[in-house]
Amino acid sequence: MTMSGFRERPSRVTIAALATGVLALAVAPWVLNEFLLSLALTCLMYAGLAVSWAMFSGATNYLSLATAAFFGIGAYVTALGYESLTYPVSVFLGGLAASAFAAIVGVAILHLRGAYFAVLTFGLGELVRHAITFVEKKYSGTVGRVLTETPEAATVYLTVLVVALAAVAVCVAVRSSRFGLALAGIGADEQRAQTLGVNTRLVKIGGFALSAFFAGALGAAMAVRWTYIDPPAVFNPFIGFQTVLIAMVGGAQTVAGPLVASIVFSLLTELLRLQFPYLFLIILGTLLILLVLYLPGGIASLWTRKRAGKRDG
Amino acid sequence: MSLSLRWKALAVALLVAAGANAFAQDAPVRIGYAIARTGPWATGAQVSQEPNYIMWADQVNAAGGLNVKGKKRKVELVGYDDRSETETVVRTYEKLMTSDKVDLILPPWGTGANFAVLPLITKHGYPMLAPTATGRKLLQLKSPYFFALLQQPDVMMDALAEYLAARSTKTVAFIHVDELFGLEQASALEASLKEKKIQIVAKKSYPMGVKDLQPVLNEMKSLNPDAFVSLSYPPDTFLVTGQSKAIAFNPKVFYAAVGTAFPVYRDKMGAMVEGVMGLGTWNPKSSPAAKAYFDAHVAKFKKEPDRWASAHAWAGLQILQQAVEKAGVDRKAVRDYIAANEFDTVIGKIRFKGGENISTPGVVSQWQSGEFEVVWPPQRSTSASLYPKPAFK
Numbered sequence: 023m024t025m026s027g028f029r030e031r032p033s034r035v036t037i038a039a040l041a042t043g044v045l046a047l048a049v050a051p052w053v054l055n056e057f058l059l060s061l062a063l064t065c066l067m068y069a070g071l072a073v074s075w076a077m078f079s080g081a082t083n084y085l086s087l088a089t090a091a092f093f094g095i096g097a098y099v100t101a102l103g104y105e106s107l108t109y110p111v112s113v114f115l116g117g118l119a120a121s122a123f124a125a126i127v128g129v130a131i132l133h134l135r136g137a138y139f140a141v142l143t144f145g146l147g148e149l150v151r152h153a154i155t156f157v158e159k160k161y162s163g164t165v166g167r168v169l170t171e172t173p174e175a176a177t178v179y180l181t182v183l184v185v186a187l188a189a190v191a192v193c194v195a196v197r198s199s200r201f202g203l204a205l206a207g208i209g210a211d212e213q214r215a216q217t218l219g220v221n222t223r224l225v226k227i228g229g230f231a232l233s234a235f236f237a238g239a240l241g242a243a244m245a246v247r248w249t250y251i252d253p254p255a256v257f258n259p260f261i262g263f264q265t266v267l268i269a270m271v272g273g274a275q276t277v278a279g280p281l282v283a284s285i286v287f288s289l290l291t292e293l294l295r296l297q298f299p300y301l302f303l304i305i306l307g308t309l310l311i312l313l314v315l316y317l318p319g320g321i322a323s324l325w326t327r328k329r330a331g332k333r334d335g
Numbered sequence: 336m337s338l339s340l341r342w343k344a345l346a347v348a349l350l351v352a353a354g355a356n357a358f359a360q361d362a363p364v365r366i367g368y369a370i371a372r373t374g375p376w377a378t379g380a381q382v383s384q385e386p387n388y389i390m391w392a393d394q395v396n397a398a399g400g401l402n403v404k405g406k407k408r409k410v411e412l413v414g415y416d417d418r419s420e421t422e423t424v425v426r427t428y429e430k431l432m433t434s435d436k437v438d439l440i441l442p443p444w445g446t447g448a449n450f451a452v453l454p455l456i457t458k459h460g461y462p463m464l465a466p467t468a469t470g471r472k473l474l475q476l477k478s479p480y481f482f483a484l485l486q487q488p489d490v491m492m493d494a495l496a497e498y499l500a501a502r503s504t505k506t507v508a509f510i511h512v513d514e515l516f517g518l519e520q521a522s523a524l525e526a527s528l529k530e531k532k533i534q535i536v537a538k539k540s541y542p543m544g545v546k547d548l549q550p551v552l553n554e555m556k557s558l559n560p561d562a563f564v565s566l567s568y569p570p571d572t573f574l575v576t577g578q579s580k581a582i583a584f585n586p587k588v589f590y591a592a593v594g595t596a597f598p599v600y601r602d603k604m605g606a607m608v609e610g611v612m613g614l615g616t617w618n619p620k621s622s623p624a625a626k627a628y629f630d631a632h633v634a635k636f637k638k639e640p641d642r643w644a645s646a647h648a649w650a651g652l653q654i655l656q657q658a659v660e661k662a663g664v665d666r667k668a669v670r671d672y673i674a675a676n677e678f679d680t681v682i683g684k685i686r687f688k689g690g691e692n693i694s695t696p697g698v699v700s701q702w703q704s705g706e707f708e709v710v711w712p713p714q715r716s717t718s719a720s721l722y723p724k725p726a727f728k
Contacts, residue, residue: 057433159540165515258420302416
């Protein structure tokens with residue numbers, strides 16, 4: 023990829039459009055019915071997950087499947103702490119816990135590349151799931167936790183909105199920073215980046231931990247919707263796969279790509295699920311294959327290609 | 336009578352007739368649910384639950400519709416795939432209740448999904464009769480709209496302990512899966528056995544998704560217990576059975592919890608299942624009603640219903656049907672009617688107390704020549720138990 027993506031500055035029109043969009047999202051709880059609100063919630067959740075995933079994995083080309091692990095850790099922080107902490111505090115702590123976990127395992131596994139890294143990060147979800155099961159059984163005599171007195175739907179929605187917006191803002195800020203350039207440099211050629219004086223080890227651990235924060239916070243925020251929390255439900259590998267898929271389909275080297283893809287993908291999945299109950303996976307699979315075949319750069323290549331074309335002409 | 340009066344009478348009669356006609360072709364009763372058609376929950380959901388919904392709606396419609404306080408209305412099922420995902424379960428029931436505004440709902444599959452729906456049914460006032468959710472923790476949430484049809488773990492384990500005591504069993508070894516249901520059953524079994532003064536010689540647990548239990552089973556075998564109990568889930572139930580046969584572990588009682596009641600267990604494991612016991616409630620020999628249900632199910636789907644939760648699912652539909660006949664589709668009235676009355680169902684009389692089915696006793700069933708016979712308690716038995724269990728074939 024070219025470096026031009028990193029130097030783009032949003033125009034005034036873009037900023038105005040963004041502000042309007044955020045405002046529209048913020049008033050949603052008072053406009054939409056319960057179902058549409060939770061559909062919007064799902065879009066926001068995947069937006070936050072995909073954008074924060076792309077921030078690290080898209081830039082560095084380290085394909086992480088650990089999203090499910092981070093998400094689950096966050097959810098479990100809520101399960102354990104919700105009664106004593108307040109909701110915003112558990113969301114924040116959920117993010118911190120996931121971040122700390124990512125930093126610790128990052129030290130151990132971030133020297134691996136390619137398939138080794140992907141498989142190992144996938145294993146993290148299983149590892150944490152079994153660890154929590156073991157500890158819970160040993161010390162609390164049960165594995166599932168019941169949450170009562172959960173916050174209102176609007177509160178959950180606005181919290182997830184804030185986390186998702188923070189993920190986007192941080193991602194944009196990172197991309198135009200030295201840190202972001204270092205991440206991209208690692209993605210382009212790690213050896214070269216190292217030779218040029220980038221502390222690749224530290225940068226990778228920092229990026230991994232930062233992106234984990236958002237997955238953890240989103241897990242913590244969403245968990246209150248499920249009443250009953252147990253390891254198989256919250257360490258759902260599907261969430262991790264879906265996140266990677268969305269980011270890839272959108273264009274993992276951009277911010278807008280995963281953002282657009284999370285909305286398109288969530289709405290499309292829901293539409294197909296509701297309208298074609300027995301065929302939706304087949305249709306979805308076919309669409310994905312077509313997309314990968316004809317749009318290998320992701321949805322984002324639709325506008326980056328156009329822009330590049332304009333510049334050339 | 337003057338002419339004008341006669342005309343008026345005729346007009347009124349016509350109006351009444353038109354009204355009655357309108358009622359006869361009243362809008363259908365819309366009944367919504369989300370259930371797993373894809374993902375890991377689909378196996379259980381598509382054996383024990385959704386086929387019953389479809390068969391019930393078809394039967395009711397074939398008979399002219401659902402009797403709603405004396406008026407026949409067709410049933411229209413609004414069913415969605417929940418993809419075995421809790422968040423999707425929640426979102427779909429929100430859609431059913433607030434967007435589709437269905438008249439009534441049917442439950443999703445499994446304890447976790449039922450937990451997730453509980454706040455919604457309480458908030459929006461939808462009664463829910465759950466055939467595949469069990470656990471005291473669910474009942475402790477005290478939703479007035481929730482009714483659990485399955486026997487609770489302690490009830491089932493009491494029945495097993497009673498059976499073992501009746502056979503003068505001295506020693507039991509057991510394993511359980513580390514999951515809500517496994518743990519709740521394990522502690523219930525321990526309490527029941529203690530009460531019957533039966534010695535527990537070994538107790539081990541294993542994680543969900545285990546792929547090999549042979550070392551544990553070897554250890555159990557070396558202790559030579561009278562009875563072996565595996566409080567397991569379907570994949571592990573198959574695993575435990577196969578591996579016990581492989582090491583020729585042949586205790587006098589061999590009990591495996593969830594999945595033994597599935598016809599696929601018998602079909603896949605073959606002669607090996609002879610004498611294996613497990614969680615069940617009924618079989619076609621239990622009653623003429625059970626036979627009729629079994630035959631209709633086989634005729635429609637070319638596959639047998641399972642001998643535990645399937646009939647509970649059917650019973651839940653029967654209860655809903657009877658409640659709607661008396662209380663209409665006013666959901667609060669339906670709830671109150673279900674909470675206050677006793678119902679005739681395919682598994683016998685059912686009455687609820689605090690949302691718990693307090694009428695269906697704990698049952699022990701055993702595979703004997705291709706049928707999952709009820710062998711305990713005596714008043715529900717369809718056959719005497721095979722004791723000691725014949726060695727694995």
